[in-house]
Amino acid sequence: MSEHTIKATGRSDKGKGASRRLRHASGIPAIIYGGSTEPKQIQLDQEKIWVASQNEWFYSSILSLDVDGAVESVLLRDMQRHPFKQQIMHLDFQRVNANETLRASVPLHFLNQDTSPAGKTAEVVVAHELNEVEVSCLPKDLPEFIEIDLADLKLGDVIHLSDLKLPEGVEIPELKLGKEHDVAVVSAKLGRTGQEEPAPGEGGEAAAPEAPKK
Structure with a gap:
């Protein structure tokens, strides 16, 4: 620190x-x-x-x-x-008391995204769902930031809070509240690669004519 x-x-x-x-x-x-x-x-x-x-x-x-x-x-x-x-x-x-645990928000640093399989694929969107995370620790253990290595990130991967590599003595209080609090931090999704198919009557095949009324 x-x-x-x-x-x-x-x-x-x-x-x-x-x-x-x-x-x-x-x-x-x-x-x-x-x-x-x-x-x-x-x-x-x-x-x-x-x-x-x-x-x-x-x-x-x-x-x-x-x-x-x-x-x-x-x-x-x-x-x-x-x-x-x-x-x-x-x-x-x-x-800050050196002997008392504190809570603080710490920024996340994302590494190697551009060189990852997901980052090198034009159709894949890498979403940073969080840019910081609240941690709990003694003052001496408070990190200035937490690094997330995305070198192996590929399409469909999701990195959750529980996947973060934390320094010794550092915890994420949110994870103690249950599995539903283990939210996504990074996700690699398929982006929109083309236009949506046109609705009937809006380009493409012509809509079938209505039957004549009797």
């Missing part, structure tokens, strides 16, 4: 007005919550966090949040974006 450090500063001003002023000054209001410690109001640099937010690890990794020199391990739990500007409006971080 890679370590990613995010710089932040504590703040005492609260309320919508204070948050609005902070955003105008290219800052982001945020909060750290969870654990046995009171929630902490913080602020971050808009430009630096915007750059960090373009990376997958920002959403799925344990972050080292350095607030005025005091470092806390956290997970990003919520991000509010401006509806049309490239601006982050607010962030929620949850404290």
